[in-house]
Amino acid sequence: MVPLVSVTSLPSRSARRGTIPEATVARLPVYLRVLTGFAESGVATVSSETLAQAAGVGPAKLRKDLSHLGSYGTRGVGYDVEFLVYQISRALGLTQHYSVVIVGVGNLGHALAGYAGFGSRGFGVVALLDADPARVGETIAGIEVRHVDDLEAIVAEHEVSIGVIATPASAAQDVCDRLVACGVTSVLNFAPVVLNVPEQVDVRKVDLSIELQILAFHEQRKALVGTGS
Amino acid sequence: MVPLVSVTSLPSRSARRGTIPEATVARLPVYLRVLTGFAESGVATVSSETLAQAAGVGPAKLRKDLSHLGSYGTRGVGYDVEFLVYQISRALGLTQHYSVVIVGVGNLGHALAGYAGFGSRGFGVVALLDADPARVGETIAGIEVRHVDDLEAIVAEHEVSIGVIATPASAAQDVCDRLVACGVTSVLNFAPVVLNVPEQVDVRKVDLSIELQILAFHEQRKALVGTGS
DNA sequence: ACCATTTTGTGCACGTGTTCACAATCGGGC
DNA sequence: GCCCGATTGTGAACACGTGCACAAAATGGT
Numbered sequence: 001m002v003p004l005v006s007v008t009s010l011p012s013r014s015a016r017r018g019t020i021p022e023a024t025v026a027r028l029p030v031y032l033r034v035l036t037g038f039a040e041s042g043v044a045t046v047s048s049e050t051l052a053q054a055a056g057v058g059p060a061k062l063r064k065d066l067s068h069l070g071s072y073g074t075r076g077v078g079y080d081v082e083f084l085v086y087q088i089s090r091a092l093g094l095t096q097h098y099s100v101v102i103v104g105v106g107n108l109g110h111a112l113a114g115y116a117g118f119g120s121r122g123f124g125v126v127a128l129l130d131a132d133p134a135r136v137g138e139t140i141a142g143i144e145v146r147h148v149d150d151l152e153a154i155v156a157e158h159e160v161s162i163g164v165i166a167t168p169a170s171a172a173q174d175v176c177d178r179l180v181a182c183g184v185t186s187v188l189n190f191a192p193v194v195l196n197v198p199e200q201v202d203v204r205k206v207d208l209s210i211e212l213q214i215l216a217f218h219e220q221r222k223a224l225v226g227t228g229s
Numbered sequence: 230m231v232p233l234v235s236v237t238s239l240p241s242r243s244a245r246r247g248t249i250p251e252a253t254v255a256r257l258p259v260y261l262r263v264l265t266g267f268a269e270s271g272v273a274t275v276s277s278e279t280l281a282q283a284a285g286v287g288p289a290k291l292r293k294d295l296s297h298l299g300s301y302g303t304r305g306v307g308y309d310v311e312f313l314v315y316q317i318s319r320a321l322g323l324t325q326h327y328s329v330v331i332v333g334v335g336n337l338g339h340a341l342a343g344y345a346g347f348g349s350r351g352f353g354v355v356a357l358l359d360a361d362p363a364r365v366g367e368t369i370a371g372i373e374v375r376h377v378d379d380l381e382a383i384v385a386e387h388e389v390s391i392g393v394i395a396t397p398a399s400a401a402q403d404v405c406d407r408l409v410a411c412g413v414t415s416v417l418n419f420a421p422v423v424l425n426v427p428e429q430v431d432v433r434k435v436d437l438s439i440e441l442q443i444l445a446f447h448e449q450r451k452a453l454v455g456t457g458s
Numbered sequence: 459a460c461c462a463t464t465t466t467g468t469g470c471a472c473g474t475g476t477t478c479a480c481a482a483t484c485g486g487g488c
Numbered sequence: 489g490c491c492c493g494a495t496t497g498t499g500a501a502c503a504c505g506t507g508c509a510c511a512a513a514a515t516g517g518t
Binding site (some may be wrong): 462466480 | 489490491492493494495496497498499500501502503504505506507508509510511512513514515516517518
């Protein structure tokens, strides 16, 4: 009889140090923020239990997440806060600098320009772009508003790697195409459209109305508890 | 010998009509938006292929998603656009009305108040709340700004079920506690903190800086292609 | 009436993510 | 030097999500 024991044990492309699961990557920024808070409070070490509680996850998940970046942490003691902050920052690539442009200076673009975390920790907003000539020249949160026609020039000059789209839906795909055309490889999209991009570019979408609709679904579900149908 | 054929086939709690996987729920709003666009263009029916392309997912995934709400769709033909819009709306609970309050009228609160999709499709923003007395009385996007002290009264009066937190991080937990205390069971949080809520309340978090950090990670990964370490 | 074509709905296998439980390991007291 | 309590790191089982591939079903032409 042929041994059917399954082939699942061969390390297809995991097991390489440096390969961090996507779900873990999404949680690392939360750990980082919580740890920064601890550091500012003068806490030197934390246990997985404490850190997990503060981050709103289970202790086991947290330990597995951290184990993907290496064996920092001391058995019987916990994790050194400052060391862990550094290791997570490095894993996320925050030890490098990324130039960001924000396209669209409506209400949302305005909010993003002033958002803490956009100007700090490795990120720098080099320009705000808008199609409305009336807005050009204005200065918001210390950043000058330029016309969207200058997009290509600005991206080239500052070696922008991340583009934030905060335009109306109708302009989003066009702006995205232009960003991609001049070498931007990461896009954060706030417009309520599905963007079409080539393979190597990755897009993250933040859609406020989608979040609301998901909440509505759960709200409805809670409402019909104990109902037959 | 005991039959070891695995017990995985008993319908633990799936298989109940009305049980929609979380991942599917998160995609339904996208399908809904795309379908609405098709409807406005006068398209009567769509195939899973067409719809999937427009929504940025694979055809198989789309069909499986839709199959969770029932067998709408005709073999050999496709899906009736208007009928599907209705079915998805119903599944998401959008045939009901949800009153929303937005707390925090900074840049972000401002943006949210004007956001299309917050005032439409089953959602209604009944008030904007802020702690700053100077802002009270102002009218933004047709909605009056009230003082945050009136939170309890407003929630009770309008039977608010969804609260949006757009305050600074320091105020978020306090506002959240007050919302929960007067019966709000769904919270959309834009403040960069992990909120502590009781079991039955669900929170969705939108964190702009986290999205940026995730992009930074992938950006870094793309940068060291072909590098040894 | 029948067949070819199209497209849905879904069983199945696979990969990813989560949770449990425990061995490995550290610091500290005596 | 040794034992004990504490805490990490991880193997293994389980749950969840995804994609393939195909049977089921509907339309339209002849």
